[in-house]
Amino acid sequence: MGVIAAGRGLRGYRLPMPQQPPEGYDWLYDQGPSTTPRRAAPAPPPELPPPNLPPPGRRPSGPTGPSGDGRPRKKRRWWIRVPLLLIVLWLVFLIAVPFWALSSTNRVDASYDGDRPAEQPGTTYLVVGSDSRAGLTPEQQAELATGGDGGGNGRTDTIMLLHVGDGPALLLSVPRDSIVDVPGYGSTKINAAYAYGGPPLLVQTIESNTGIRVDAYIEIGFGGLVNVVDAVGGVEICPQEPINDPDAGIDLQAGCQEADGATALGYSRSRHTYATQDIQRVQAQREVMGSLAEKVKQPSSILNPFRYWGINQGAASSLGIGEDVSTLQLVRFAQGLSSAMGGEGLSCTVPLKNFDVRWDDERAAQMFDLITSDRTADVGDLCTPDGLPKAG
Structure with a gap:
């Protein structure tokens, strides 16, 4: 009864409703009664901006770095760097080789004491082809039929004046x-x-x-001509008649043909088989130089490193230049020679009276005056291959 009474006493009793937990209450931390103050729930992390993703169906612009930071990794453009490096090295080669050749070239003192002509417009080069055997072994001298070196200063098989100025370049042969x-x-x-x-x-x-002032002196020996001609792969010569000259070491048929260095040298030196001897020899010399100039200015003479090296090495091996000749003067010399022999300039012989190789005083004086005043464009009929007046 007591229990029932007690139960009845409880029947009208209502348990109190649980109260709402305070804001920020974390049920996970409710471990029952505790004397430790309950912690508030941690604050939610701040909202991050949405990632800059590419549109659907498109790939990112570049690979991500190894750190995964999403930044594009730079590509190594070796296919651009390697050609650029090769071009730079090639330019260095093109510049360095001529300077090396110039530094190894023999310097010649061509100055003298005495009165000289006054300064003149343009630049006049004295070009000398000597019979110097410098750079040739005894075996090469025998092969080229040059004979031994007789000592002393030797002789000049070729004497030319090249004038470069405002008018056309003029190459004048002096027998x-x-x-x-x-x-x-x-x-x-x-x-x-x-x-x-x-x-x-x-x-x-x-x-x-x-009366012409010589501004620069350039001399080339036998060996230099042979080496340069061989370096460019030979030159074309066109003898009008067969030439059999043991003294020059050549036996040629008439007509155009390719000549190596030794043949070109013999063709330039030969004179005993010609009726006019020295007159026709200077024409053959200009022919060889003209053909050589054409070969040297071909693109392959620059693009082919072996040919480019051979030309410079061959020229330096037996080339002599005046002590005061500058690099710029050598460049202008090469340009002027190419122009004179390539048809853009003029190529002729000192005006002569006859085949006895005596100058025509009047016509030669006119020619020299035009050169000293840099009026090569007015040379006209004074410029003939054999130096004689034009017929008619």
């Missing part, structure tokens, strides 16, 4: 047997000046007989 006044030695062949006094006396002889 080596020309009779002129050599200072200190009287009237004799002009090539004797080189034998008597070397480059200085030859320069003085040219200036005193022509």
